[in-house]
Amino acid sequence: MGILEVKGVNKRFGGLQALGNVNLSVQEGSVHAIIGPNGAGKSTLLNVLVGKLIPDSGSVMFDGQSVLGRKPYEINQMGISRVFQTPEIFGDLTVMENVLIPCFAKRDGSFRMHALESVRHEKAIFEQAEAMLDDVGMLDKRGMHAASMSRGDKRRLEMAMCLVQEPRLLLLDEPTAGMARADTENTILLLKDIRTKRGITMAIIEHDMNVVFSLADRITVLAQGTPLVEDIPENIKGHPKVREAYLGEAQV
Amino acid sequence: MFGLERKDTTLFLVVIAMTMLAPFLLNPFPQGSAMAQFNAGYPDLMQRFVIFGIFAIGFNILFGLTGYLSFGHAAFLGVGSYAAVWMFKLLSYNIVPALILSVIVASLFALVIGYVSLRRSGIYFSILTLAFAQMSFALAYSVFTPLTNGETGLQVYTSDPQYLLGNGPNVTHLFGLEMRSTTTLHLGNWSFDFGVGYYFCAIIMLISFYVAIRIFRSPFGMMLRAIKSNQTRMNYTGLNKRPYTLAAFVISGMYAGLAGGLLACMDPLAGAERMQWTASGEVVIMTILGGAGTLIGPILGAGFIKYFENIFSKINDGVLHSWFSWLPDGIENFVVKVLAPFFGEGWSLSMGLMFMLVVIFLPGGLVEGGRRIGAMFGRGKADPAPAPKPAE
Known part of the structure; x- marks a missing residue:
């Protein structure tokens, strides 16, 4: 059992199936990356995890408790913190x-x-x-x-x-999006540092594969709202299905 | 001192000195001189300064810290006044039970109105509070006549029960100390009035101000500023903004109720017009004019507006003519004609112009003006605090 267990989650926006039967298990102490091309449903999945969206069906369990129907502040109090794509701070x-x-x-x-x-x-x-x-x-x-x-x-x-x-789980939403190269590298270093020093469980949503290869223990590839493969980074890179859905589409 | 930081202690001591010495400070011109009409050191007006100061201090806790702009705070002021007058009618003219009930009733009112209004933010919140206040006004004016005495206004009659009156005084008093009694000090051509009522209100204002400083510097106050700054981050930091905003709303409602109660203690009347939207707008203007989100701003704003309202409005055509009587007749008439709309009954025109100038050129209000002047003389800090965000 992982600390975060996502089972059979579906979410539909009108005619668009944003998430179709998503299963995901994040192990305590690991860094789990969720990657995928644009429109793969990464952000929708994240919004389900933090209580911003309620899925049509399926379950999301954190440490044995359901997070569905809880407000973001309640989910934070359970031990899940979130880093946003554009930093949200008290300016x-x-x-x-x-x-x-x-x-x-x-x-x-x-x-x-x-x-x-x-x-x-x-x-x-x-x-x-x-x-x-x-x-x-x-x-x-x-x-x-x-x-x-x-x-x-x-x-x-x-x-x-x-x-x-x-936090017992740190969610990161494209932590390096829109950053200059130097800032991106600094952020990766910071994340690695956090990982070695604190051993915090992390789930990273990312578009840029290169960011997560050196960081993640496991990678889930999402395409069109459905998990395609889940494996260790070395196996993901050469996976034919991933190449087809992701790398073939655009060399990032 | 007082459990405050050095800077806040200094500010507090300055405010104490200013309020205690107000009868001198506000009466700088000798009696009978041409400038005497600019004197504001009479108890009636000074009471208004501090009472509306309390109102604005409380409003600033909500608006200045959380950024939620209430357009209905006069409702709490009015409710406070009604509650106080009812205590005079039922018990006696002692102001202590009156003030206690004012604050309690206003806080209950604020709890209900705040609970509903705070479901929305921004302009919708403002409109909801405005609607509630106008509803209260309309109800007080007509439907609730048995409670509020309708358009006549609530007052104390000799036929009222006043169960605890006994041999007590027939005017408002604090355990026998009559609010109306005044001592006058004559010094040469000057005369200074020391009213019991003024000093009572001033002490209450100082306590209110002290509590406000404590709130500003507390973790609670920091959370309120966090709400103004970024509600998304607030939510994802595990903080529920609803009870925080509601608490701020109720606290500011209690301040308004206290101010309303004090108004009734100084003059045992309560009318529905105290709840009207113009009164709600006035406290918004006071706070912004003085400097929303600053400690001293609301007090300055309240004093400024009440001074204008009472002093400028007294300058009628006759006074203007006497000022310009040294000009040739034709020119004198012309000058008076041009200036007249800005004085006397037209005081609100000058006030409005001044408000516009402040909002455009001094978005931080009078406090920012003071800071800039201080910086000009090199006394200001090297890093001026950032200007508060304009009203949302």
Whole structure:
């Protein structure tokens, strides 16, 4: 049994079968990549996993509990964090505050009325956030306005915000999309680092195969809403079905 | 001090000094001089400054932090006033039970209206709150006449039960301390009025302001700013925005109820017009004019608008003529004719122009203006805080 078990998931948008009988099992401690050409249903699958979409049929179990019908914040509280294609951060707040908020969410749950306490007196939370920023090399930017940072730094910050919650599963939606080569390589290094240091289970949705080959333990290839093959990276590269559906279509 | 950071403590002490010394600060011109009409240091007006200051401080907790623009906060103000007057009618003129009931009733009202309105955000939220407030206004004006005394307004009659009145005073009081009593200090040509009512309201405002600072600096306040900044990230960080926004809405409703109760404590009347949409709009303007999302902004905005409303409106044609009497007759008449629409009853025209100028050139409100002036004289910080986002 994997930590995340997707069984027989179907999702239809009008006449379009976005997901057709998708089965997926992500093992605890592994890095599982889901790749596929444009329109393969990768984003739809991700949106099902985080509670943004409810599938027409099928089940999604996380650690033995169903995630279906739960709101995104409830799913996060179960231990699933998400990194977006375009970094979603609190742009009006400082870098430090951006990391403090997930710390509070982890400790206090989805709501707590701590209106008269001072943020500054939360020593433990501050130390936790500082350690996290130090880890991703952003401690010197702690006082910066988050919106004013570069794209690469925003991605790094978003990653820190997810990691500081010590999620049991980290979902990444095309983490390098639209990035310059240097930023892409930095992000891959950061992910590898996270993997070796923290051993966090990751599911990566990716269009660019090269990004995930060096990173993933297992790869699922999705095409037209259905999983085509699932195997270790070495076997995926040369797989005839994958070549036909994916590599043959466009050399990326 | 007070469990606040140094910067906030300084700000708080400045506000304390300003409110305590207001009778002096607002009466800079000697009596009988031509400028005396610009004096604002009389208790009636000063009370309005601080009461509407409370209203705006509370509104800012919702609008300034979460960005949810309520267009119906006057409903809570009105409800607070009605609740207070009912306490005068039923118990006695003591203002303590009146204020307590004002806050409780307003918070219940805010809970119901907020619960429904906060299902939507942006313009739909604003429209929902506006609709609720106009509904409350219409109900208070007609259907609920037994409770609100309709268009006459609710007031205390000698036939009212007033079960706890006994031998107590027949005017509003705090355990015997009458709100209306005033001491006047004459110094040469100057005279300064110290009203009990003003000082009571001022102390309540200082407490409200202190609580607001604490909320701004709390984890809760940080969550509210996070809601304004990015609701998607908020949701995917495991935080439920609904109880946060509802709590902010209820807190700001309680501030409004307190302000409404204080209005009734200073003058035991309550009318439906207090709930009208113009009153809701006024608090929005106060907050934006002063600087939404800043601590001191709403107080400045409230003072500014109430000053204009009461002082500018007194400058009628006669006063203008006396100002320009040194001009030749024809020119004098012309100048007065040109200026008249901006003064007296036309005060709202000058106010509107000023509001437009502030919104266009100083999106951060008066607080940003102050910051820029400070920076010009080199006292400002090297990194000016980013201007708050314009209203959504």
